[in-house]
Amino acid sequence: MKSPTLLDGKAISEKIRNGIASELKKTNADGNNPPTLATILVGNNPASETYVNMKVKACASVGMLSKYVRLPEETTTEELLSEINKLNADKSVHGILLQHPVPHQIDERRCFDAILPEKDVDGVTTHSFGKLSMGSEAYFPCTPYGMILLLKEYGIEVAGKHAVVVGRSPILGKPMAIMLTNLDATVTLCHSKTKDLPELVKQADIVVGAVGKPEFIKSEWIKEGAVLLDAGYNVGNVGDIEISKAKDKSSYFTPVPGGVGPMTIAVLLLQTLYSYQGKFSPPLK
């Protein structure tokens, strides 16, 4: 058997970021009024702080501005909506990212949906989900779209393949299932209520870990030659797939870290650039 290929999210994301940076050097040479991403962090979740810091740094690295809005743990839904509305109205802001998860007292879905579709560069609104589902241009949720771009970059055929997506969150597993369907994969969407998950995963040509549980998907479940995409990033620096063993059975696999994570940020920057240019990500076909 051919030895497995590592899907190098770090390298591909750098390629995307370099592309953005040189595009901006051409079209925004004086550096005035650059693309600007507003990031809202509510509360003190240390993982969220890390993610937001990475995103702020990434903006700077390609010549974008970031506007960092930090709100206290006890923020109400109304207060957060008011911040979002200010950013919606601010013409210098091209994209708005509300870092998930927000504290429990906040209606996260309502706040996501308050983001203007033209600034939803993180692809989290109900509106964007609808557009994605219909195969229209839109901003797509960054993590699943990052995985799709990895598949495209490595020329991995999706049409006619059986993909098993484990996890159905509205910004990860569910949109990934729809994207893969639109790309002509046959998709099985699994979750906490799924019975006999091992039997389903064993049939998969493409396995997507999107469940957020460390090494939940076992090496024994993986079919020889499967493509493994792991969106999990759990305590202990491990993903959702038991990758240290599973990778040897795979044809392609994403490492954790250095696989899907960097792609998420690259897509965020890419969609912020698109917003700055007044366009959306192209339809997923």
Add this chain to the structure above:
Amino acid sequence: MKSPTLLDGKAISEKIRNGIASELKKTNADGNNPPTLATILVGNNPASETYVNMKVKACASVGMLSKYVRLPEETTTEELLSEINKLNADKSVHGILLQHPVPHQIDERRCFDAILPEKDVDGVTTHSFGKLSMGSEAYFPCTPYGMILLLKEYGIEVAGKHAVVVGRSPILGKPMAIMLTNLDATVTLCHSKTKDLPELVKQADIVVGAVGKPEFIKSEWIKEGAVLLDAGYNVGNVGDIEISKAKDKSSYFTPVPGGVGPMTIAVLLLQTLYSYQGKFSPPLK
């Protein structure tokens, strides 16, 4: 083995229609300003004419008005959009149904999406699809929601079941897959690019025929005890499932005709009533 139960869409739809009629007798006793459904038919597709006539009659049977807009085969997208906008603005109209399919020169998706969400009682807009996907209240596409109501009416457990949906159209198979996922089924969404469909259908606890090809899903593929839902209605009065033989292996099955078809119309009336009452269908949980 227990003999199979026929899912009597005709009887259940009558129950729903009787409920609507008596609700309206109470709340709209004088019959003034009743709920009004506008139906747009473009062109001369005989099947579409039959469907629209059935819907117009159904409105009358429960005390609703219908407003029938008939447009010629050569109607342009702009002309159709203009008619939809008139109906959007007409306060006497509570629901708008654009009969699918429209002639090929028309951008159907654009026209669907021009329908105001509050009048989208047929559940066809991108907006409604997004809401449905997020598990929010919304108007749902009538045919899949009709199937869901049948399952509920007969107390058929969906959570943890493996559902195989054959067909991924944006108003039938795709929303049905999302609805079943939201109800905790494990869903495999199949389509024309699916390889080894028989093997997938053989695993299904619930089979949904949503492909529009006569008896495409063969009796041999059906697992003993499966629930069979057939949204197909093809030439020769047959559905998408080879039901004459397959029903004997099933635990529950929808006949064609008299199964899913009448439920579609009942849901249309129900959602028109909801619009009249200023509310949506409740979240699918």
